[in-house]
Amino acid sequence: MALTTLVLLSALSGHPASAVPRPKTVQMRGEVREVSGGKLGKSRAVLVADDGEEYTMHGIDSETGEELTRLAGVKIDAFGLLNDPRLPRGRHVLVQRYQIVDVGKGVVPRTGVIASVDMGGTKRLLFVDDDGRADLLPEGWGKKMNRHVGARIWMVGSGEGASFKPLRFSILRGARK
């Protein structure tokens, strides 16, 4: 009887069943899927890590959260916290920042915002990346893309400045209304 009690106490002290796991800083690479589920039924972004494990991603702020759900099909490096007490237990990661590493065929895009500039009375659009580099977008973008000034996008292109040649892009976050 005494031995049983000792074993039980030992087990409890060594591996407390109700212990809350400590937050852990993580960096993980994987492909993003937009899925949804649960009783609330809200869309959420899931990172399918390279090791096959799946993690539900939560943005550190609403803007990051908004962007994560638009990354479906894209491969990213996510930097954040596992076991953050604000999140449900299990495979949930609080993403503090992320980096796109592949938008298909191993292509790494630049991320940034669409901006506008007055060039001698003519409004032109620019792509300003996260490093502050600004590239002029073609004149023909104006009519269709004016509404997206301020939107955050990823962009694949070549060249720079006035000779920048956009190839393809996708919007990560809409412009503030």
Place this chain on the structure above:
Amino acid sequence: MSLFRPRRLLLTLPFVALTACEGGTLGDDDGDTDGGTNPNCPAQLPIVQATCTDAACNTTTGTKAVGTVELSADTANDWIVVSYVSSVLFENDNPNIAFTKGTAGGLGGQKARVYDRPKAPVDPARLSALNAEKTVRENAKGAVPARGEVATGIRGRDILPPNAIRQDTECAATAPYCAGDSVCVDDGQQRLCQSMLQIKWRDQNNPTQFELVDATVRKVGAFGAIVTDDAITVSDADIETLSKRFEERIAPIDHQFFGEPRDATGKDFDDNGVVILFITSRIADFNADIVGFFQATDLEDPAVNDASNGADLLYLQPPGGAIDLDSISGTIAHEYEHLISYYAKVINRQSSPEAAWLDEGLATFAEDVAGYGADSFRNVSTYMNEIGTTSLTGFGLVYTSEFEADSIERRGMAHLFLRFLYEQRGGATYGSGPADVTDNGGIALINGIVQSPDTSVETITAAKTGRSLDAWLRDFYVAVAIDGAGYQDVSCNTMASFAAPETDAYTGFQRGLDLRTSISASSGTIPFNGPITSTFETEETPIPSNGGEIRTINVASGVVTAAMGGPAEDYEMGILAIPATR
């Protein structure tokens, strides 16, 4: 400045070489070269289509030139230029496309494009209804349908005094499940025929919350049971009309086109043999403009999600005000397709729910083929304003999220695209009976899309539909450009236009569309003046993946060239020109 200045090694196809039987290859990869039955119409379209056989045109990195088309004034002064971009891999990207307009002696210079007319405004009530349906869809996303035997979440009401003995009838497991106007309710303990129910109403603004609504079974048919909220009054005549339309028209046609909402063993979810059409004014408390909806969470186990009704269930507003029996009928055809699709993909094939663009396209197409298509035609009318910014599969150039992208115009495009596939595969012949429809090949194609374990663009492959997605898109844009326009030797071609609309013998409404003939509907005129076009100019501009543009060129004299180039990787693109002589 031209970033993709096409080199002259591109093979250009002069129009003179493209007279009947030698020219364009519309629909070429399906083996169908029938230009229609009109003997005065060339068998093939006299289009000028760019092809490029040079190795440089097939580069897989950087940019590639698609080709150059030469438009001669000797052939026509007015031309329609169609360009499209398609990708199975990148369903939601926006490639940058370079267009170059030139003359025999040099480039045509850069000018701003000019549109042929301003966009028409969209009715705010339609936007409101759309957003409400999207909210319901969002709230029901990720529903996990129950497996195996589960009790329904619907309950019969105890209307007898305490301690009285219930005299309910036990349900038979075969049709008719219950006699009279009652439905079989399996509460987990017993299966009883009930005519007075309690149905859960989920608060769409707070989807974990629900309340129980007292409701009464009003009419039961072979396929559906009309149930009304006890808080409202719906006349017996309206109930009879809706039940009759559902039983003899809507359900049989939806079944034929899309399939039946049954599992592999032939049973429906709540094993009562009918879908419940629940008419309640509570919908108006959530949103007054939405006529009805299906929510996939009702196919979850109520023991797991207590807000689930665990039943085959569609929600509908009662008739009144702007909501008439015709709009309710169209909505039933629409929402019933969603239920059928959910069975086909999620319940029977453990696949993902259908992609929103295709699911909504099929559901609006269902309204059309059921003969209650007015609302769906309004979507197409709106799409005519947004050709160049709308993607069949992605966000397009206007919207920045999937929620927003499920727009009126994308629904219109998807509906029209599916109708084009259906018609090109032979369509169907409607007879005199309410659901007397003989498939000529079109229904089989649509049914194959729904009853496939694949979803989205994976259902539109050459193996499954006879043409690849990009070939379908190319032919679709040509049809949109010229349908009903009366262009000589062009608009007569059935391969490149939509079938003439028919008046439905059962409903009296129009089925099908002529993109340049407005429709007079009970809810007002639905304008159709063809797509908004703009002039073709030298410019670089984004075109959404699985999207395209319809533009015009006037060739006053000589020859004008139009060229296209864009990203090399995983995009199929094309440019072609059509003489627009009336």
